[in-house]
Amino acid sequence: MNISVHKMLRSPLFLVVAAVLLWFSAAFLVWPNLRLLGEVFMPNGEPTFRAFERLGSSRRAMDSLRNSFLLAIVLSVTVNLVGVFIVLVTRYFAIKGARVLYLGYATTLIYGGIVQVAGYKIIYGEHGFVTNLLAGAFPDMDRTWFTGMAAVVFVMTVAGTGNHLLFMTNALARVDFQTVEAAKMMGASTWRVLLTIVLPTIRPMLYAITILTFLGGLGALAAPQVLGGTSFQTITPMILTFANSPSSRDLAATLALVLGVSTMVLLAILNRMEKGGTYFAVSKVPTAMKKQKIANRWANAAVHAAAYLLLAVYLVPPLLIVLFSFTSASAISTGTLAWESFTLKNYALVFSDYEAFWPFLVSLGYGAFASITVVAGMLFVARLLQKYRNRVTAFIEFVLHIPWVLPSTLIALGLIIAYDHASWIMGNVVLTGTVALLGITYVILKIPFTLRMLKAAFTGVPDQLEEAAAILGAGPLTTFRLVLLPVVAPTAAAIAALNFNSLLDDYDTAVFVAHPLYQPLGIVIKNATGEDTLNDATALTFVYTVLLMLITATTMWLVYGRPSAGRRRKPKAAEPAGTAVEPVTTRN
Amino acid sequence: MITYENIDVVFDDFHALPDFNLTIGEGEFFTLLGPSGCGKSTALRTLAGFIDPTAGEVYVDGARVTNLPSQRRQIGMVFQNYALFPTMTVRENIGFGLKVSGVSKAETTRRVDEIASAVELDSVQLGKGVTELSGGQQQRVAIARALVLRPKILLLDEPLSNLDAKLRHQLRGQLKELQEQFGITTVYVTHDQDEALTMSTRIAVMNKGRIEQVGTPQEVYMHSATEFVCNFIGDANRLATGTVAALSALPRGVRGTAALNPASASYLRVERVGLHAPGGKADDGGARLTLPGTVRARQYHGVYSSYRVELDVRDGGTVKGIIQETRHRGFAPGDRVDVSIDPADVLQYPGADAQGAAQVPALTQLAPLPSGASQ
Ligand SMILES: Nc1ncnc2c1ncn2[C@@H]1O[C@H](COP(=O)(O)OP(=O)(O)OP(=O)(O)O)[C@@H](O)[C@H]1O
Numbered sequence: 001m002n003i004s005v006h007k008m009l010r011s012p013l014f015l016v017v018a019a020v021l022l023w024f025s026a027a028f029l030v031w032p033n034l035r036l037l038g039e040v041f042m043p044n045g046e047p048t049f050r051a052f053e054r055l056g057s058s059r060r061a062m063d064s065l066r067n068s069f070l071l072a073i074v075l076s077v078t079v080n081l082v083g084v085f086i087v088l089v090t091r092y093f094a095i096k097g098a099r100v101l102y103l104g105y106a107t108t109l110i111y112g113g114i115v116q117v118a119g120y121k122i123i124y125g126e127h128g129f130v131t132n133l134l135a136g137a138f139p140d141m142d143r144t145w146f147t148g149m150a151a152v153v154f155v156m157t158v159a160g161t162g163n164h165l166l167f168m169t170n171a172l173a174r175v176d177f178q179t180v181e182a183a184k185m186m187g188a189s190t191w192r193v194l195l196t197i198v199l200p201t202i203r204p205m206l207y208a209i210t211i212l213t214f215l216g217g218l219g220a221l222a223a224p225q226v227l228g229g230t231s232f233q234t235i236t237p238m239i240l241t242f243a244n245s246p247s248s249r250d251l252a253a254t255l256a257l258v259l260g261v262s263t264m265v266l267l268a269i270l271n272r273m274e275k276g277g278t279y280f281a282v283s284k285v286p287t288a289m290k291k292q293k294i295a296n297r298w299a300n301a302a303v304h305a306a307a308y309l310l311l312a313v314y315l316v317p318p319l320l321i322v323l324f325s326f327t328s329a330s331a332i333s334t335g336t337l338a339w340e341s342f343t344l345k346n347y348a349l350v351f352s353d354y355e356a357f358w359p360f361l362v363s364l365g366y367g368a369f370a371s372i373t374v375v376a377g378m379l380f381v382a383r384l385l386q387k388y389r390n391r392v393t394a395f396i397e398f399v400l401h402i403p404w405v406l407p408s409t410l411i412a413l414g415l416i417i418a419y420d421h422a423s424w425i426m427g428n429v430v431l432t433g434t435v436a437l438l439g440i441t442y443v444i445l446k447i448p449f450t451l452r453m454l455k456a457a458f459t460g461v462p463d464q465l466e467e468a469a470a471i472l473g474a475g476p477l478t479t480f481r482l483v484l485l486p487v488v489a490p491t492a493a494a495i496a497a498l499n500f501n502s503l504l505d506d507y508d509t510a511v512f513v514a515h516p517l518y519q520p521l522g523i524v525i526k527n528a529t530g531e532d533t534l535n536d537a538t539a540l541t542f543v544y545t546v547l548l549m550l551i552t553a554t555t556m557w558l559v560y561g562r563p564s565a566g567r568r569r570k571p572k573a574a575e576p577a578g579t580a581v582e583p584v585t586t587r588n
Numbered sequence: 589m590i591t592y593e594n595i596d597v598v599f600d601d602f603h604a605l606p607d608f609n610l611t612i613g614e615g616e617f618f619t620l621l622g623p624s625g626c627g628k629s630t631a632l633r634t635l636a637g638f639i640d641p642t643a644g645e646v647y648v649d650g651a652r653v654t655n656l657p658s659q660r661r662q663i664g665m666v667f668q669n670y671a672l673f674p675t676m677t678v679r680e681n682i683g684f685g686l687k688v689s690g691v692s693k694a695e696t697t698r699r700v701d702e703i704a705s706a707v708e709l710d711s712v713q714l715g716k717g718v719t720e721l722s723g724g725q726q727q728r729v730a731i732a733r734a735l736v737l738r739p740k741i742l743l744l745d746e747p748l749s750n751l752d753a754k755l756r757h758q759l760r761g762q763l764k765e766l767q768e769q770f771g772i773t774t775v776y777v778t779h780d781q782d783e784a785l786t787m788s789t790r791i792a793v794m795n796k797g798r799i800e801q802v803g804t805p806q807e808v809y810m811h812s813a814t815e816f817v818c819n820f821i822g823d824a825n826r827l828a829t830g831t832v833a834a835l836s837a838l839p840r841g842v843r844g845t846a847a848l849n850p851a852s853a854s855y856l857r858v859e860r861v862g863l864h865a866p867g868g869k870a871d872d873g874g875a876r877l878t879l880p881g882t883v884r885a886r887q888y889h890g891v892y893s894s895y896r897v898e899l900d901v902r903d904g905g906t907v908k909g910i911i912q913e914t915r916h917r918g919f920a921p922g923d924r925v926d927v928s929i930d931p932a933d934v935l936q937y938p939g940a941d942a943q944g945a946a947q948v949p950a951l952t953q954l955a956p957l958p959s960g961a962s963q
């Protein structure tokens with residue numbers, strides 16, 4: 001449908017939404033980034049490249065740049081190796097206990113970000129549980145063994161394979177299995193079929209995941225900050241350090257700019273590749289995948305062993321965390337886990353002590369506010385963009401994707417810089433340092449994903465439904481409310497849940513913009529890793545972590561994992577399909 | 589009742605309907621027939637008010653409705669996929685129009701029940717979700733929903749195209765019955781010639797946004813006005829030059845032959861081709877031309893078989909004819925046969941470039957629809 005600008009302007013609904021949208025985009029998506037550019041190139045109102053010179057002469061800054069690219073490149077290799085392996089052993093090869101393996105690997109989906117980094121530090125770090133145990137056996141060992149680049153790569157590799165589990169699994173399921181059968185009939189071995197038929201077919205998906213991994217490495221904050229030590233700091237922790245002092249804010253902005261430009265270039269490549277098309281669904285009657293036996297006995301044994309070893313690597317930290325959440329700090333630090341040391345006291349504390357519960361409440365509040373606000377707003381916007389397709393709406397859509405193109409660090413920094421003083425565009429309200437800013441930032445960051453998913457949901461609704469309602473006398477608002485909304489409601493709910501999930505343990509954004517008295521969980525958990533000894537604050541962290549894992553697991557199950565049989569009875573509505581198909585969408 | 593007057597519809601730079609003119613009478617079951625992409629839906633949706641024509645006017649009952657929004661045109665519509673609201677029950681679907689126009693609850697219930705019984709939906713079905721219905725039941729819900737507001741006109745855009753062949757046949761009958769029962773003026777869009785021929789009062793055959801012919805099913809079949817219509821509807825042989833020459837060389841005085849022009853494109857419907865064993869019956873008094881030939885292929889269809897026969901005459905080409913599978917044991921490839929053709933059955937059109945001028949086929953006679961195999 002191609003509706004002219006002229007006709008569009010006749011719709012009052014459109015005019016209202018458009019006015020709000022224009023202001024919002026200008027104030028939150030465009031202006032802050034322009035201000036950030038100004039901070040870099042015109043700090044005193046005159047064009048200058050001084051910031052770059054200063055950056056070039058700062059050794060720490062240059063090191064962090066080099067380290068970031070190094071991390072991104074190394075991760076692209078390690079994450080792909082491990083990710084492809086775990087998907088193959090759970091979905092492609094006939095491995096005993098594949099379900100258990102899958103569930104074990106999938107813990108990375110519910111245990112990531114700062115929570116995971118903190119967990120690893122608490123277990124393997126200088127004063128960590130495992131380190132304590134090891135030091136008991138080998139008193140001469142280096143207690144800081146789990147620090148530096150290797151530790152960062154290790155943690156981020158485990159976390160990064162979540163993309164493979166979600167997207168590569170999906171791509172693999174859509175490979176036409178008849179091509180595999182055909183190849184085998186022509187005498188190709190299991191190994192050969194994998195290399196020449198299966199992997200090439202899902203190659204576009206692997207490229208996409210690789211770029212996401214690369215971007216993740218480039219912009220990493222929590223892992224290098226907590227585990228990198230002094231020797232391995234990367235761009236984003238550096239930006240954070242610089243941003244905290246006014247005299248080096250231009251350096252922070254310049255680094256953010258470098259990060260932003262790199263991100264944009266990579267995403268441009270990714271978009272290109274997406275347009276290059278995929279190989280799926282050539283066949284009209286695809287056959288379901290049948291698991292492949294590994295014929296060679298030794299190879300089979302080796303693959304089994306590697307799979308279960310990896311399972312242990314994935315599972316040990318979250319299992320220990322769960323265990324620790326039921327014990328006292330002293331029992332952990334002394335390494336004496338006796339039966340009596342198990343207790344529910346930590347949980348009781350979180351739920352009875354207001355102060356202990358506060359960070360949890362803050363995170364819930366921000367998460368709920370941002371995820372509901374962004375879905376509600378984007379429902380209207382997505383509909384408008386999908387229905388009216390012309391140059392104006394194309395431009396609006398482009399602007400709304402700015403948070404997708406730019407790293408969240410840059411967005412947060414731009415907001416801080418733009419609104420730390422009265423500005424007419426914000427009605428002279430100062431936002432920096434307020435409670436509102438984090439909420440606003442979350443909404444901004446979630447716009448692209450929400451918009452894409454909702455637009456897809458609306459695209460799945462046939463135009464005819466609307467025409468049918470119109471011919472029966474329903475106005476646009478009535479049609480939206482009674483016909484369209486119920487159809488996209490399940491998708492909208494799923495998107496809200498996913499948004500909520502990812503915001504709940506956010507650290508990377510909060511650390512830039514959170515109000516000191518309203519610090520969400522992510523920051524509190526990160527701070528706990530700074531403590532030298534295990535104390536009761538760390539025990540609280542374990543409880544937070546377990547609760548976060550529970551919430552995330554429930555949401556993931558509701559969105560992705562629920563068998564669809566239970567929903568038969570209700571009149572059918574569009575399912576939140578597609579939420580797991582497109583890796584590009586899930587950025588941020 | 590409905591008039592399109594010089595309607596122009598342009599999408600971007602694509603001229604979907606150039607100067608479209610059409611009049612549809614009260615109570616007619618009028619069909620827009622044509623190949624995919626010829627503009628049928630565009631014409632229908634212009635009448636429904638979903639497409640604003642770039643030029644021209646649409647009249648309903650003498651009143652200009654060109655700029656009236658859809659809901660004020662008193663039109664009901666059944667969509668290709670029925671467009672039933674998936675989140676509502678059958679009752680809510682049918683009552684939707686009444687609800688949004690503010691009709692009271694009691695009145696809504698009464699009218700939904702009334703229309704539901706007219707389309708034979710029972711109270712159990714009314715409480716179900718629309719996805720729990722069979723294709724046929726869904727169609728009845730769609731019709732009930734379209735009719736409950738008592739529109740003057742019912743529009744249907746290929747409502748049967750998504751169903752399997754058997755159901756399609758069955759629903760075709762039900763649809764026609766309902767239309768007759770309500771007596772409502774109906775505009776029907778299809779690319780299925782069978783559907784058009786069996787259901788319509790009149791048919792407009794469209795091609796590339798233009799109307800090629802408007803007429804009753806018999807008229808468009810028997811007197812196809814253009815070469816396009818002749819090819820699109822039914823199955824016709826394009827006669828080779830040698831055969832046409834032989835036909836036009838028949839003694840004058842025999843009815844009709846005078847006008848046969850060997851230079852024009854000439855067609856003969858397959859069921860009008862007579863096939864006999866050599867020297868077999870010489871039927872109606874020499875009016876027919878008999879040409880010997882050899883059977884080259886046979887295709888068995890159950891009700892009938894079709895034969896491709898190569899004619900002996902110079903440049904005679906091949907013709908396809910059919911024989912009902914009654915007691916005739918048929919011919920086999922290689923068999924010699926006599927092919928008989930009545931020149932009066934030949935449809936002629938001037939050269940393709942002058943097609944527009946061919947408003948009337950060169951000659952034909954009015955005859956009953958072929959009893960046999962074309963269906
Ligand atoms: N919204 C649109 N924008 C641009 N072109 C369109 C649009 N709608 C239809 N067309 C074009 O107009 C022509 C006629 O389309 P229409 O839908 O009327 O065909 P149709 O006869 O109904 O075909 P079908 O039997 O396939 O439904 C087609 O070539 C189509 O590509």
Ligand SMILES: [Mg+2]
Pocket residue numbers: 628629630745
């Ligand atoms: Mg159509």
